Amino acid sequence: MLTGDKSFGIEAARTKRVLIIGAGAVGCALAATLLRHNVHVTLVARGATLAALRANGLRLRDEFGVYRLYPELVETLPDARADLLILALKAQQLPPLAAILAQRQELVVPVVNGIPFWFTSRGMAARELSPQDRLRHAISAHRLAGCGAYLMARLEAPGQVYCPRPPRLQLAALTQQGRAPLRCCADFLRAGGVEVDITADPSEMMWSKLLANAATNPLSVISHTTLRQISQDAGLYDCARSIAQEMVALGRAAGLSLPKEPAACLQAIMHAGDHITSMRQDFEAGRLLELEAICHAPLEMATRLGVAMPVFRTIVSLVHHAAETRSHGQSAAMPQMQLGA
Known part of the structure; x- marks a missing residue:
């Protein structure tokens, strides 16, 4: 140990x-x-x-x-x-x-x-x-x-x-x-x-990663794009930036010390290359998506704290529709790890 x-x-x-x-x-x-x-x-x-x-x-x-x-x-x-x-x-x-x-x-x-x-x-x-x-x-x-x-x-x-x-x-x-x-x-x-x-601050560290996930993962599912494609397409990049700004507003409302502009996160996205996000990988493999932790929990927080997140809510709704209508794995349950002897 x-x-x-x-x-x-x-x-x-x-x-x-x-x-x-x-x-x-x-x-x-x-x-x-x-x-x-x-x-x-x-x-x-x-x-x-x-x-x-x-x-x-x-x-x-x-x-x-x-x-x-x-x-x-x-x-x-x-x-x-x-x-x-x-x-x-x-x-x-x-x-x-x-x-x-x-x-x-x-x-x-x-x-x-x-x-x-x-x-x-x-x-x-x-x-x-x-x-x-x-x-x-x-x-x-x-x-x-x-x-x-x-x-x-x-x-x-x-x-x-x-x-x-x-x-x-x-x-x-x-x-x-x-x-x-x-x-x-x-x-x-x-x-x-x-x-x-x-x-030094685990909450702010976590929120920075959550911001990056929220701004790119759901968007990559409905647009079938890589991070490079999101960064190079003006419309997709504006959408990712809007979500990132909404996440910053939510984090600040929750008491976190965050910059008003998520510049560092967006800069990281621009340099991530042709990476396929984990949520898009799961979607294309027919696996259950990580919507609860990445999307639902922040949106629940937003409702309770009175923070408007219209862009993120719209993108998440579109991902839900895509997940429900994909040709395979519509109701597949995530296999649970049973690790006891």
Whole structure:
């Protein structure tokens, strides 16, 4: 377990153990990056993905080449304690893990989109903000790290991930007690090839990532575009900017210290390249979309706080219609991770 009593170099990182729950694009990209730097990774996977990984290993393609790597593979959560536990799942897959995670002792990094289960804001209870309330009570705040993930990753097939650039994580401690373990976590991940920034305010960090997701993910679904196409099309870019401005207004109403203009977010979108957003990837694969955490929770906040979000509401309504009428996966339920023995 990371305790904060020392920093980690490359050699020390090789003695640490990372447990990653979820073998989608994010989980596979993080696992592959750490494995390439000789960090021991246990990857929890299921179904066709687990079968593919057992048969062929984990395949990473980046801007330099193709690599085949071999994590320890399990279908259920092992009893052995790791040094770091990464949740690389969709927000709607997390609630069934509450009882299991309550029994663990590792530092937990939830790499999820949207409003996370640990977030609270002015005038609203956490239960009203998030359907994952059980998780907030299951995991002590000092064992949690707020995380904003910036990964241009996509699955090319089960167990095969394309990630042209190293994964980048923004991390923030949720309590004073959690700061030292977080610093060790950051050093450890950096030695494992992951780019890490530590920020002081977890809520503002989260909101910046939420703003980027809200401004681009739903829009990319209905326009069938990449981030580069959104940035280069005047109409789409104006729409993304309007949504970003609405998200800034909502965040400020919730008590967050945010700039009035989301210039940094929009600049990042312009330099993201031909990345297909995770929501568009899910839509085209017939999977359940992350509408609750990315769209519904902010819109509920807006209603309660009296913030108008006309552009975002319209785009979300169009995504709902598209999801309901697509030819496959209309009512597919997100498979739940059952990790107990």
